[in-house]
Amino acid sequence: MRHVRAVLFDIDDTLFDYTGAERAAIVAQVSEEGGLGALASAGEAAQLWSELMAASYQRFLDGELTFRGQQLARARAFVAAVHPGGELLDDTAAAEWFESYRRHYRASWQPFPDAAPTLEALAAHGLRLGLISNASEANQRPKMQEIGLADFFSDGPLICSEEHGEAKPAASIFHAACGELGLPPEQVAYVGDRHDVDAQGARDAGLTGIWLNRSGGRSEADAGVTVIASLTELLPLFIASRR
Numbered sequence: 001m002r003h004v005r006a007v008l009f010d011i012d013d014t015l016f017d018y019t020g021a022e023r024a025a026i027v028a029q030v031s032e033e034g035g036l037g038a039l040a041s042a043g044e045a046a047q048l049w050s051e052l053m054a055a056s057y058q059r060f061l062d063g064e065l066t067f068r069g070q071q072l073a074r075a076r077a078f079v080a081a082v083h084p085g086g087e088l089l090d091d092t093a094a095a096e097w098f099e100s101y102r103r104h105y106r107a108s109w110q111p112f113p114d115a116a117p118t119l120e121a122l123a124a125h126g127l128r129l130g131l132i133s134n135a136s137e138a139n140q141r142p143k144m145q146e147i148g149l150a151d152f153f154s155d156g157p158l159i160c161s162e163e164h165g166e167a168k169p170a171a172s173i174f175h176a177a178c179g180e181l182g183l184p185p186e187q188v189a190y191v192g193d194r195h196d197v198d199a200q201g202a203r204d205a206g207l208t209g210i211w212l213n214r215s216g217g218r219s220e221a222d223a224g225v226t227v228i229a230s231l232t233e234l235l236p237l238f239i240a241s242r243r
């Protein structure tokens, strides 16, 4: 690996357990809203919510919906699946439903246990830290505060796609973060849970692309992408690169 002077991170499902919080929240929301309706199980509800999230979020990233709009679209589609044949939620009702879901979601926020110890160790070894996220700053800043990780990034870039204008895997979003660091991409690594959007995108932009695959499979990674199963593997990689 090349000599790395700064490490940039994805947030959701990399430092922050997004999937865990989303699953806990939708299960709580369904039970508060009177049950599963046409859905067979809590597992099916969580699966459907996750699929709707992926689809509506993609429409946000494609510029088809605002950040707010994708939240309402998700709420409307989910309630329609719980109560097929019922009336679609209007904007006010969808906003209320989503607010209630959001309260459950916020109550479930947690960092991954390996995040804080890794960030602390990297900083102690002189590595600079930053964040790139396909989301909005208004969403991500309070989240980083709430889960106790914001202080690690107080001197580093936080580049979000909504404000930047392009989403990962566009090279420009990686280069914007390198620019804020004042470092060439060759001296910067990017760590994320998506092989395509995060690791390949970073590699194609000239950074060291690192895929965090918490499920442990390494064989499916592309050439030029480093794979780790836990954030604790990062520091040894960077220390080895200095020798």
Ligand SMILES: [Mg+2]
Residues within 6 Å of the ligand: 010, 011, 012, 013, 014, 192, 193, 194
């Ligand atoms: Mg992610």
